[in-house]
Amino acid sequence: MSIAKIGPHDLGGDDAGKVSPLSRDLQWWEKRIDALYRLLADDRRMILQVDELRAAIEALGDDVYARHDYYERWTLALRNLLIAKQVLDEAEIETRISQLKQNR
Amino acid sequence: MNHSDHPPHDHSSHDHQPPPDEGRQLSDVQYLEIALRELLIEKGVINADEIRAGVEALDAVTPAQGARVVARAWCDDQFRQRLLADGSKACIELGIDIRPTRLVVVENTDNWHNVIVCTLCSCYPRLLLGLPPDWYKSREYRSRVVREPRKVLAEFGTQLPAGVSLRVHDSTADMRYLVLPRRPANSEHLDEEQLAALVTRDSMIGVTLVQTSLVRTQAIPD
Amino acid sequence: MTLAPKFKQGDPVQVCARDVAHHRRTPSYVQGRRGYIERFCGAFANPELLAQGRDGLPLINLYRVRFEQAELWTTAEVDAGDDSVDVEIYEHWLRQCDEPF
Numbered sequence: 001m002s003i004a005k006i007g008p009h010d011l012g013g014d015d016a017g018k019v020s021p022l023s024r025d026l027q028w029w030e031k032r033i034d035a036l037y038r039l040l041a042d043d044r045r046m047i048l049q050v051d052e053l054r055a056a057i058e059a060l061g062d063d064v065y066a067r068h069d070y071y072e073r074w075t076l077a078l079r080n081l082l083i084a085k086q087v088l089d090e091a092e093i094e095t096r097i098s099q100l101k102q103n104r
Numbered sequence: 105m106n107h108s109d110h111p112p113h114d115h116s117s118h119d120h121q122p123p124p125d126e127g128r129q130l131s132d133v134q135y136l137e138i139a140l141r142e143l144l145i146e147k148g149v150i151n152a153d154e155i156r157a158g159v160e161a162l163d164a165v166t167p168a169q170g171a172r173v174v175a176r177a178w179c180d181d182q183f184r185q186r187l188l189a190d191g192s193k194a195c196i197e198l199g200i201d202i203r204p205t206r207l208v209v210v211e212n213t214d215n216w217h218n219v220i221v222c223t224l225c226s227c228y229p230r231l232l233l234g235l236p237p238d239w240y241k242s243r244e245y246r247s248r249v250v251r252e253p254r255k256v257l258a259e260f261g262t263q264l265p266a267g268v269s270l271r272v273h274d275s276t277a278d279m280r281y282l283v284l285p286r287r288p289a290n291s292e293h294l295d296e297e298q299l300a301a302l303v304t305r306d307s308m309i310g311v312t313l314v315q316t317s318l319v320r321t322q323a324i325p326d
Numbered sequence: 327m328t329l330a331p332k333f334k335q336g337d338p339v340q341v342c343a344r345d346v347a348h349h350r351r352t353p354s355y356v357q358g359r360r361g362y363i364e365r366f367c368g369a370f371a372n373p374e375l376l377a378q379g380r381d382g383l384p385l386i387n388l389y390r391v392r393f394e395q396a397e398l399w400t401t402a403e404v405d406a407g408d409d410s411v412d413v414e415i416y417e418h419w420l421r422q423c424d425e426p427f
Binding site: 066 | 136143
Binding site: 206208223224250251252253254255269270271272273274275276277278279 | 351352353355367368370373388390395398399401402403405406407408409410411412413414415416
């Protein structure tokens with residue numbers, strides 16, 4: 001029986017390398033994106049919910065999913081969700097990134 | 105409690121404060137994080153204080169919460185039974201409210217050992233254990249632990265005694281899981297607080313066992 | 327308004343193999359596989375609707391289903407013995423098995 005994967009996140013049973021039992025401290029930006037998501041999803045704002053974040057992460061596709069780690073995927077998915085929900089637009093995000101890069 | 109994860113590639117000298125972004129080469133995704141945050145603040149959707157408070161809230165929850173629950177269950181059999189019957193409800197007795205998800209506590213015994221995973225993302229009992237370690241979120245762990253859990257446990261240095269069967273719990277939906285490890289042998293003289301100090305994060309995920317003999321001052325890869 | 331649970335503890339069930347395009351929480355490795363109900367977990371908002379920004383109603387029943395390692399993998403570990411995997415599965419992904427096992 002061959003069952004299609006339900007997305008790039010559907011890893012159970014795959015072949016993969018050894019597990020490295022070490023863990024590093026999270027960086028600030030990783031904690032900030034975690035906090036940001038929780039604010040957007042809180043009872044006051046309700047701009048998005050966890051299942052939408054998961055779906056947006058899965059929609060990144062096999063290649064993007066595989067090339068980025070956990071909070072990188074969150075960040076990329078939140079960008080797409082915020083654009084889809086018209087909270088931010090793509091052009092203003094790109095403009096801001098260019099400005100940030102120039103100013104450093 | 106050993107909270108000090110000693111990363112192999114971390115060049116910073118401090119253990120508790122993550123490094124600031126300034127002075128470092130930022131990745132494209134890090135620029136994106138700054139852009140999203142700044143724009144949302146400028147539009148009044150969120151404010152900077154809320155982000156700071158959110159980060160502090162993350163830092164405030166550590167595996168010591170889960171360890172308290174485990175030690176109480178070891179010392180109070182009535183509590184243990186309530187915990188196994190309804191984990192969420194029993195945790196409220198200790199001031200820990202894990203709603204809206206529900207807690208299922210799975211108990212290691214002479215015959216059964218339990219391990220937790222979320223193969224689809226990285227669902228984790230955050231309010232009991234804090235944020236998940238890197239390996240819990242890794243492709244390697246999420247892929248392999250459902251198919252070859254004994255090999256994965258061996259990679260953590262864990263060998264189950266002969267005759268112990270293994271149950272993997274995949275957190276695919278609204279339940280969250282906590283492993284109630286076996287109380288280590290020769291721990292009768294320890295009180296609840298001393299017992300809690302023995303309980304590691306990884307033992308509550310089920311990839312290691314609780315031991316009394318660990319040399320706690322050493323940097324062990326937890 | 328929630329429907330009474332269709333399955334009870336111990337019932338043999340099979341997970342539907344269903345190729346749909348939308349977000350769902352039923353991993354491929356259990357689809358088509360047989361196990362039994364370990365427990366009924368209660369009724370929860372439907373993640374397949376929540377993922378579309380909707381309210382997830384009506385609530386749907388959720389179970390923990392236990393699968394033997396040998397049912398899931400052709401290459402289960404040699405020392406797997408009674409080893410098993412418990413997975414949370416929503417009711418609309420489950421059907422009754424005709425024969426117990």
